[in-house]
Amino acid sequence: MGFNGGEMTAEVERVFVGAGCNRIVNNVSWGACDLLSFGTQNAVAIFCPKTAQIVTTLPGHxxxxxxxxxxxxxxxxxxxxxxxxxxLLSGDADGTILLWEFSLVDNKWRNVLQLPEKHKKGVTCISAIMVSDSDAMFASSSSDGVVSVWEIVLPSISGGECKLSCLDTIFVxxxxxxxLSLVELPGQNGHLALAMGGLDNKIHIYSGERIGKFVHACELKGHTDWIxxxxxxxxxxxNNETYTLLVSSSQDKGIRIWKMASLQANSTTEENTLSSYIKGPIxxxxxxxxxxxLESLLIGHEDWVYSVEWQPPQSSSDQGIECYQPQSILSASMDKTMMIWQPEKTSGIWMNMVTVGELSHCALGxxxxxxxxxxxxILAHGYGGSFHHWRNVGTDFDDWKPQKVPSGHFASVSDISWARDGEYLLxxxxxxxxxxxxxxxxxxxxAWHEIARPQVHGHDINCVTVIRGNxxxxxxxGxxxxxARVFxxxxxFLNTLSHANPHKSGQAYDLPSNVQILGANMSALGLSQKPIYVQAPAEPKERNNNEGVDTLETIPEAVPVALTEAPIEEQLAWHTLWPESHKLxxxxxxxxxxxxxxxxKLVASSCKAQSASVADIWLWEIGSWKAVGRLHSHTLTVTQLEFSHDNAYLLSVSRDRNFSIFEIKHTExxxxxxxxxxxxxxxxxxIWACSWNPFAHQFATGSRDKTVKxxxxxxxxxxxxxxxxxxxxxxVTALSWLGIDRxxxxxxxxxxxxxxxxEVWSIISNGESENSGVNASLFVRFDPYMCHVSSVHRLRWRSAEKSGDSSKVQLASCGDDHCVRIFQVVV
Structure with missing residues (x-):
């Protein structure tokens, strides 16, 4: 036996990343480069709205x-x-703020710096403005009651240093x-205003200069709940007047527009008269x-308004120097809607011109x-970690249509399993x-997309296996x-699968012709998923009476249909369920x-265990779903199970630091x-992980002791x-062995x-003979920017013969960072 330390160079490509957005306000930012950033667990994910794909994740937090x-x-x-x-700036729950550089020329990312002064608690908001082409300012707020204001000078050459200076630290x-929101005050350069709002229901305005401290200028009262x-x-x-508008939203369901107008220099305003008091503070x-x-009060949402944003200014010249600010505001609320507000042309009164939103019962705003x-x-992110994207496709009038978005889990991904022919990943x-x-x-x-959400359940799901066989x-x-539940x-779904890959549908998918179940409905309490049969009579539903009513008693019927293009969140969340056929x-x-x-023929299962009596492995017969065996060996939780590729043995590894091998025989x-x-x-x-060699009765085990044997x-x-x-x-938390050459x-x-x-290691062994040995060498170490940022929970190779080109194989992984990833490795 031997070990070859030489590292071979192999090509690894990122094929797909699926991830959901952290469930927190201020998490999403749309950049001038037309990419979106969001946090998914400890990673910063970047997605391209045109392709609806996550293009990379940034490790560092x-x-x-x-x-x-x-x-x-x-x-x-x-x-x-x-x-x-x-x-790109990103702030985390520890109070750390990182700055990233993205080069458009070569599509490369680099971590430029970490802010030298950490907040003592989680960062809640970052607001930034460009003062010039190379000069930016940003403010950050935190749960520690501090707001910091920073100036950053961006480098003029690629790879240059960013100069950072803290202008002020405000204790609130x-x-x-x-x-938070920053603005350059109209009428004079170098003077800024910082608006901040929070738990005291007031908006605080601070004024300052680019070189000096910020002083408290005034308070704006009116909202009756958190800003x-x-x-x-x-x-x-x-009309010879220069002003800026501030829009604010609150948990009081209201939106307010404030006008900040500059008065003539040294003008003698009636400082103490009633009229100036009515107009507001100076x-x-x-x-x-x-x-x-106060310019206007917008009432229309029925729940907390978490977000308001002015439509980005549009340049009126090719150079982009001159620009105009559209009179248009986007608001997003926990009432499951986004609204676009604009002043009416005749009266000037601000009205809700566009409303888009979700009607599915499972969305929570x-x-x-x-x-x-x-x-x-426009894009929203919701309670379920999901994105919702609408595009205005109208020419003469507004016509907002839903668009495809990336999707994925919004909590730790515990397990993955390829379909038996590798045509999808579960x-x-x-x-x-x-x-x-x-x-x-x-x-x-x-392009990879989520096409179904078979199980929507009331418990955290820990493990899964796709059943092989016809x-x-x-x-x-589980x-x-x-x-354990069988779906x-x-x-x-079968018809959707054939639409997704039409050229494969004939031979690759062994589609049963006798499937009678069209889809599934969730019961009112969400405890099981009931089948909808193909021949069921379509009962006309009187939906109009209850439209908009959202209670447990009026859960809408699922409408399962074959999808002809990648689905959006509303279809996934409700219409792609699978029925549950058995409970074990x-x-x-x-x-x-x-x-x-x-x-x-068989499924093996294990559960969490602190004693030998509970640590049994159960065997279940597929079809009858009877328990046909209980295997006694371990004293603590069995962490992974795997059958040998000839089905003769079952390997188990456990928290008790032991592995066990059981012989499995089918009698006459x-x-x-x-x-x-x-x-x-x-x-x-x-021992966290195990995997059999597909060609022999050899196997690998991986452990918390940082070794693989x-x-x-x-x-x-x-x-x-x-x-x-x-x-x-x-x-070592995950292992998967792929056979290359028998x-x-x-x-x-x-x-x-x-x-x-x-990492991927090349393992060559000279068979089951007396002098058998193994030659192991590092094949490829994945780029950290491709990898997970937290623990890898499972790795699974896609069956090689099904992934097309035999010189390329695909590896799927999932982890604690909410991500499902697929890589292509050139062998």
Missing amino acids: NAYVNCTQWLPNSKFAFKAKNFERHY GRKPMVA RSLDFSLPLHE FLSGSFSYQIS FYSGSWSPSGSS SVSHDQTSRVFTAWCGEGGE GNHRFVS ADEKV EATLS YGHGNELFSLCSDYEG TEEIDHGLVIRQEAHKRI IWELENGSSVKLLTTLPTFKSS QKNHGLLAIGMESGLI
């Missing part, structure tokens, strides 16, 4: 990402037409600020004084609304959903409820691990005969250690770690 802010954002897109580099007291969002417009000029900044008055730089698209998560991702062939080529597509999932694909009772605790054999009377072959202590810490089962009775790979820098017994072992990093 050690806590939940709370807010992101582009420099320049969509508001300053008119200034950024010739920018070669764009910058025990009621922290959660909304949630603030946004200044660019300066406006009208403050002095430099040689100008400014008066703030919107956390934010964002404009695209052109003002032709994932389950602690967000209590299972999701199906597949490559959709469209005009622009092949017949309809089925899977078993959750925090001691019961079966619907006719509408027997375990005493929460389900932890599942696997099925390669013939589609179709009964299951099983027996423990060997149990062995293999590592010094918990390769073993061989000899003569069906004893186990020999072939080699131990060099110690890794982090705990003659040479050559394979690739994918290794996932607690740090989120992934």
Whole structure:
């Protein structure tokens, strides 16, 4: 046996990233480069609205990402037409703020710097403005009751240094600020206003200069609940008057527009008269004084208004120097709607001109609304980690149509499983959903999208296995409820799958012709999913009477249909459920691990265990779903199970640091005969992962002790250690072995770690002979920008013969960072 330390260079491409948005306000920012940023667990994800794909994730934070802010954002897109580099700020729950640089020339990202002074608690908001082409200012607020104001000078050359200076630190007291907006005061350069709002229901205006401190100028009262969002417009000029508008929103369901007008220098205003008092407070900044008055009150939302934003200014010249500020505001609310407000042409009264939103019962409202730089698209992110994108496709009049968006889990992704022929990937998560991702062939080529959400459940789902063998597509999932559930694909899903890949549908999909179930409905209490049959009479529903009513009693009927293009959130959340066909009772605790054999005859399951009596592995017969065996060996939780590729053995690894191998035999009377072959202590810490060599009775185990060991089962009775790979820098949490060449017994072992990093090792062994040995070498180490930012939970190779080109193989992974990832590796 031997180890070859030479690192081979192999190509790895990112094929797909699926992730949901952290459920927090101020998390999403739309950049002038027409990319969107958002936090997904500890990663900053970047997505392209044109392709509806996540293009990368940025590692660097050690806590939940709370807010992101582009420099320049969509508001300053008119200034950024010739920018070669764009910058992004991100703040997390530890108080850390990072600055990233994105180069448009080579599409590369780099972590430029971390702000030297951390907030003591989580960052709640970042607001930034471009003062010039190379100069920006931003303010950050935190739960620690501090608002910091920074100036940043951007480098003139690629890879240059950013100069950062803290202008001021403002202590706001025990009621922290959660909304900020910065603006250059109209009429004079270098003077700024900072609006902040939070838990004391007031808007506080601070004025300051680019070189000095900020002083408290005035307070604006009117809102009766927490201030949630603030946004200044660019300066406006009208009737020889220069002013800027501030829009504010609150948990009192109202939106207010405030006018900040500059008065003539040294003008003798009636400072104490009644008229000036009615108009609002006056403050002095430099040689100008400014008066703030309430311009308008917008009432229309029925719940908290989390976000308001002015439509980005549009340039009126090719150089982008001159611009005008459209009189248009976007608001997003927990009442599940976004509204566009504009002043009526005749009266000038602000009216709600456009309303878009969600009607599905499972949406719980919107956390934010964002404009695209052109003002032709709007995007919201919702409670379920989901995005909702509308584009104005009308020419003579507004016509807002929903668009495709990236989607994914909004909590830790616990397990993944490829379909038996690799045509789709199924994932389950602690967000209590299972999701199906597949490559959709469209005009622009092949792109991966979520096409179904088979299970929407009341418990965190820990494990899943797709059942092999012929017949309809089925899977078993296990959750925090001691019961495994069996789900079966619907006719509408099978038809959608054939639309997604029309050139494969004939031979690759063994579509059963006798599927009678069209879709599934969720019961009122959400405890099970009931089938909708193909032949069921369509009862006319009197929907109009209850339209808009959203209670448990009036849950809408699902309308399962074959999808002809990648679905949007509303279709996924409600119309793509699979019916539950069986429940498997027997375990005493929460389900932890599942696997099925390669013939589609058996499923093995384990649950969380603190004692030997509960740590049994159960065997279930597929079809009858009877328990046909209980395997005793371990004393603590069995963390992973896997059948050998010839189905002769079942391998289990456990928290008790042992692995066990059980022999599985099918007797002539179709009964299951099983027996423990060997149990062995293999590592010094918990064993998290195991995987069989597809070509031999060899297997790998990976542990918290940061080692991976390769073993061989000899003569069906004893186990020999072939080699131990060099110690890794982090705990090994996931393994997957792919066979490459049967003659040479050559394979690739994918290794996932607690740090989120992934490596692939080349394993060549000279067979099951007396002098058998293993030659192991590092094949490729994945770029950290491609990898997870937290623990990898599962790795799965796609069946090689199904992924097209034999020189390329695909590896799927899932992790604690809410992400499902697919990589292409050139072998």
